[in-house]
Amino acid sequence: MKTQDIVDALFAVQAAILANESQIESLDRAIGDGDHFINIRRGLEVLAAMRDELEPLPPAAAFNRIGTKLLSTIGGASGPLISSLFLAMGKSLAAQDTPDRRQFAAAFMAGVEAIKVRGKADLGEKTMLDVLIPAARQLVQFAEQELPLAEACALLSAEAEHNMLATRDMIASKGRASFLGERALGHVDPGSKTCEVAITAVCQSLLR
Numbered sequence: 001m002k003t004q005d006i007v008d009a010l011f012a013v014q015a016a017i018l019a020n021e022s023q024i025e026s027l028d029r030a031i032g033d034g035d036h037f038i039n040i041r042r043g044l045e046v047l048a049a050m051r052d053e054l055e056p057l058p059p060a061a062a063f064n065r066i067g068t069k070l071l072s073t074i075g076g077a078s079g080p081l082i083s084s085l086f087l088a089m090g091k092s093l094a095a096q097d098t099p100d101r102r103q104f105a106a107a108f109m110a111g112v113e114a115i116k117v118r119g120k121a122d123l124g125e126k127t128m129l130d131v132l133i134p135a136a137r138q139l140v141q142f143a144e145q146e147l148p149l150a151e152a153c154a155l156l157s158a159e160a161e162h163n164m165l166a167t168r169d170m171i172a173s174k175g176r177a178s179f180l181g182e183r184a185l186g187h188v189d190p191g192s193k194t195c196e197v198a199i200t201a202v203c204q205s206l207l208r
């Protein structure tokens with residue numbers, strides 16, 4: 001994996017998030033405070049503007065720069081969480097100039113672990129982790145099996161969609177939706193939707 005792949009993936013994520021504006025917006029309006037889409041869009045706009053700065057960096061430094069920048073741009077609960085994902089990925093890849101799939105998968109796992117620590121959350125709490133934790137486990141497994149990229153991507157996308165939809169039937173124990181108790185039932189978690197859209201977009205970008 002090269003930094004160019006990371007930058008291309010960021011642009012793919014940006015396009016996909018924008019294409020899902022109304023859904024992401026309405027989910028956070030239903031069980032949050034309605035700002036999730038705007039928070040994420042702001043972060044992605046800032047990253048897109050950093051293209052020239054990111055491209056010459058090794059992947060670890062690029063992830064580190066992305067994480068540092070997102071901390072001050074996304075805001076809300078999701079800002080520090082997503083920031084910690086990228087910072088931990090940068091740390092995990094520090095020794096690798098062109099990380100292979102195993103190293104990338106291990107870095108993503110480290111990033112998801114960092115979100116768990118930062119948010120004091122785990123599976124089943126109706127958060128972005130319900131999509132991210134299974135995705136990290138799949139990535140590690142697929143890298144070990146050396147599964148062809150197209151197959152891995154199809155499985156990752158399908159699993160992310162399934163897990164995103166499953167948050168509909170969960171009661172939130174973290175974040176704003178936890179204030180609603182059973183009233184959050186029937187609504188998908190906005191952070192899960194964002195992560196599902198992002199995972200699918202990254203896959204499509206890597207397959208191009």
Ligand code: ADP
Pocket residue numbers: 028032033034035036037039040075076077078079081115118119120121126127128129174175176189190191192
């Ligand atoms: P805020 O809730 O501060 O307005 P956002 O709307 O940007 O922030 O993000 C909300 C999303 O953040 C939720 O949908 C959920 O996925 C995620 N989230 C909130 N708290 C946690 C947590 N403790 N751990 C993991 N994810 C969380």
Ligand code: MG
Pocket residue numbers: 028032033034035036076
């Ligand atoms: Mg919000």
Ligand code: MG
Pocket residue numbers: 033035076077
């Ligand atoms: Mg908010």
